[in-house]
Amino acid sequence: GQQLNQSPQSMFIQEGEDVSMNCTSSSIFNTWLWYKQEPGEGPVLLIALYKAGELTSNGRLTAQFGITRKDSFLNISASIPSDVGIYFCAGQKGSARQLTFGSGTQLTVLP
Amino acid sequence: DADVTQTPRNRITKTGKRIMLECSQTKGHDRMYWYRQDPGLGLQLIYYSFDVKDINKGEISDGYSVSRQAQAKFSLSLESAIPNQTALYFCATQERNTQYFGPGTRLTVL
Numbered sequence: 001g002q003q004l005n006q007s008p009q010s011m012f013i014q015e016g017e018d019v020s021m022n023c024t025s026s027s028i029f030n031t032w033l034w035y036k037q038e039p040g041e042g043p044v045l046l047i048a049l050y051k052a053g054e055l056t057s058n059g060r061l062t063a064q065f066g067i068t069r070k071d072s073f074l075n076i077s078a079s080i081p082s083d084v085g086i087y088f089c090a091g092q093k094g095s096a097r098q099l100t101f102g103s104g105t106q107l108t109v110l111p
Numbered sequence: 112d113a114d115v116t117q118t119p120r121n122r123i124t125k126t127g128k129r130i131m132l133e134c135s136q137t138k139g140h141d142r143m144y145w146y147r148q149d150p151g152l153g154l155q156l157i158y159y160s161f162d163v164k165d166i167n168k169g170e171i172s173d174g175y176s177v178s179r180q181a182q183a184k185f186s187l188s189l190e191s192a193i194p195n196q197t198a199l200y201f202c203a204t205q206e207r208n209t210q211y212f213g214p215g216t217r218l219t220v221l
Contacts, residue, residue, distance in 0.1 A: 041214055042213050043212045045211065101154045
């Protein structure tokens, strides 16, 4: 089963506001990934993090690999309507051969 | 052109029917995965393959089987479909701990 705690489960924000979501685990991860999924489509990779403490930006998105390697956050600045979707975190730990996914954050941006 | 393609995109079938979902990739990755997604939930791993001779069960493999016909092709079969297999199914490839997803197949079992 899933071992990543992703929060919040859903968010309703006004256009222009900043957004923050995070994932935590009791286990150490070697890689953290953030995906966005739009209705009827597959998840699309937003940001990949490979080193503890790494802070990476992709346009208005910024993500960080927690220094303890047990957490990661994603920030979206100045939200716009097309930011709507489900955001998933995912991680790979140790010698695991597959990713572990969070349960997703449903983001709604109100005009 | 998309790097990971899935066919069909939508399928409606009846209980007891055999169904095959196909996945092809042009990324040249050895690792391929099949997931299902239920409404409001995250992704659950069904099967994964690290090459044509390496097939592994995921967390929810019961009722499913797979075939890795070539590096570029990984098929998922439901031998006898049942209604609780109604879901979105995603194929993915992986390189350097990063997975790349196909557009998904929406399967409805009546």
